[in-house]
Amino acid sequence: MNRELEIELMQRVFKHVENRSCDMAEGTHKVAVDAYTCEQRFAQEKQAIFRQFPLVVGFSSELKNVGDFITHDLTDVPMIVSRGKNGGLSAFINACRHRGARLTDKKSGNTKRTFVCPFHAWGFSCSDGKLKGVPRSNGFPDIDKAEYGLARLPVAERYGLVFVVPSVPEDGNFDLDIDNYLGHLHQDLDGLGFTNHVKYKSKLLPRKLNWKQHMDVNGETYHFRELHGDTAGEVYLKDVSVMDYARPHSRFVAPQTSILKMIDQAVEQWSLHGHSGILYTIFPNTLYFTSTGFAHVLSIYPQDVDNAVFQSAMLVPDEPETEQNKQFWDLHYDNYWQTMIQDIEIAESMQSTMRSGAQKEIIFGRFEYISAEFEKAVQAAIDGDFSMHDVINASKGRSTDE
DSSP states (O other), X not given: OOHHHHHHHHHXXXXXXHHTOOOOOSSOEEEETHHHHOHHHHHHHHHHTTTTSOXXXXXXXXXXXXXXXXXXXXXXXXXXXXXXXXXXXXXXXXXXXXTOOOSOOOSEEEOTTEEEOTTTXXXXXXXXXXXXXXXXXXXXXTOOGGGOSOOEEOEEXXXXXXXXXXXXXXXXOOBOOXXXXXXXXXXXXXXXXXTTOEEEEEEEEEESSXXXXXXXXXXXXXXXXXXXXXXXXXXXXXXXXXXXXXXXEEEEEEEXXXXXXXXXXXXXXXXXXXXXXXXXXXXXXXXXXXXSSOEEEEEEEEEETTEEEEEEEEEESSOOOSHHHHHHHHHHHHHHHHHHHHHHXXXXXXXXXXXXXXXXXXXXXXXXXXXXXXXXXXXXXXXXXXXXXXXXXXXXHHHHXX
């Protein structure tokens, strides 16, 4: 985040403190309960969103060396990402082109540059997916090896994150312009300096909720006073937040009580760092939270209409070298998850009541601006009103205007 933007955000925070206000929408927004319970709607989301938009599938620190790989199995497409001999990343569908067996069931490892299928030992380059070897190839006299490479997927690596679009592009273009896809978040995330941060702790957590429930909960601080009174609510200012949205991503600044010490200080002494939590929503399913020198990256992957899996990791500058250092990061990790569990449990509660027939729709108030915009974006993607390419092209257009 550049200094000019940091000062602008703090000016907005202090104005809200003075007026006892926060950023708000012009009006309310209603969403049908079916959006969280309808099987047909869920199938549309899976196809239009989780096959067509970039997803965070892992972290750069997991892929340090040539031949390192990670797999991802939380969508309908089994994926494998590897570090090639040129230092770049490649992503493929984790399926041998012979009979479709998975190349590996391991979560991570090193291929020594070649993926070898455990079924019949067909070998594929980890750099470009080309078919390298077919045992007893005289049994396949009519195949052209060039046509039987692994199915490639668009991949990009930025800010310590690995993004993959889990669909083979029809035009054969595997470049993923992640900077323009992220638009107004790009400079923020780039400026955080987390490119070389390492994954410290992680977890996979299955929960009983529709994937959008948790995204909605994290689009406002309206609930902090009640739900997080004994956790995050003790640290953050009540009902004061700064929100910026540009479809389909958002920046959400939640100032901590300590920021009030700077309200009468010179602008040169102002700092969001250490005095706020900043939450970036990366469409469709990732919440990127950062505070004092670390980040929590949480992605929610739908399994069915009532169940999702949380993929989460904490990124820190280096592996802890001392017990004191470890305790420091552990404290922040535990505090984060104390709050997240409260959010998850209330979202599960909402999911369970939505099938009761108690109501046909829910309402997002003016304070719940980001949540409402997120739901509008999901609906627009389902309706075909915007795609990943639309987001990228819009960002390029804004850059040209600037």
